[in-house]
Amino acid sequence: MTKSLDPIQFIDGETGALCEEQVYGAAWIRWLYGTWPGRLISALVALPPFSRVYGWLQDRPRSRQKIAPFIEQFHIQMDDFLPEEGASEDVPYSNFNAFFTRRLAEGARPFAQGDDFPAPCDARYFAYETLNDQVSVPVKGALFLASALIGDNEWTAHFEDGPGFIARLCPVDYHRYHYPDDGAVLASWRIPGALHSVNPWALAERGDIFMINERQVTVLETARFGKLAYVEVGATCVGKIVQTHFGESFSRGEEKGMFLFGGSTVIVIGEKGRWQIDPAMVKRTREGRETYLKMGAKLGAAK
Secondary structure, three states: OEOOOOOOEEEEOOOOOEEEOOOOOHHHHHHHHHOHHHHHHHHHHOOHHHHHHHHHHHOOHHHHHHHHHHHHHHOOOHHHEOOOOOOOOOOOOOOHHHHHOOOEOOOOOOOOOOOEEEOOOOEEEEEEOOOOOOOOOOEOOOOOOHHHHHOOHHHHHHHOOOOEEEEEEOOOOOOEEEOOOOEEEEEEEEEOOEOOOOOHHHHHHOOOHHHHEOEEEEEEEEOOOEEEEEEEEOOOOOOOEEEOOOOOEEOOOOEEEEEOOOOEEEEEEEOOOOEEEOHHHHHHHHOOOEEEEOOOOEEEEEO
8 A cells, every 4th residue: 555655666567567656746745745834735736826837837948948857867768759740850849848748659559459448548557347436546545436526427327336447647658648449429528626736645645636636527438348437637737638639439549638747647437347457457456556557558358
């Protein structure tokens, strides 16, 4: 189990290795959620204006100076990514947000096919055979209420006792998220809220973060996996949750949207009996370990 301010460890889904997360802004998060002065002002920092101003700063040309040190510190494999559209080789990104929302190169993230359920984003995953109001997220103090997360009683009933996962994106990750299958959008709505950090250190100190942070909820009808509740959760310093796909229909692997600067979360809940999570991921979740997957990797399969 993750305890307050302990090192954050996860399992690499490709190699099976136990890894320790390098936390961007670690000192700031530790102070904000691990000290009494920080906790006093955390509610102010979580207000949307703070994150929007911070996001605006990442759009300024001067923020480009942060890109090279960031790539070096977090060992980002830039061969996987494309430069900003219209940019030169000498200056591939005009500002930090342009780098942060970088696009993938062709073939960098092969998508699982057929009845395999692909990961919708690069992230650290907690996975559940049943994701409902009785689930205990394996972070000390964290709460999860599926009904409160979705915020619509009409749709909540469709996902009662269904499989699901919580995908936590860190600032170092590819920050676009994708559709896991062919299908159509049935409904979509935004739930206003705060913008607390979704880092496990913050979750350990403030257990209701998933329930009170800003969220975008989309109900999907997919060809192989039935209905899915696809929820994007905002977080501190996420300037905006941006939907880049428009229209009712979508294809497997097609981009759905992106987060501007900051860590963030995608939560997906399915219908009972339509698909199942990889048992190894479920086992790790019970042990309190996230599994790191790249977008497109198999995380489950249709039943």
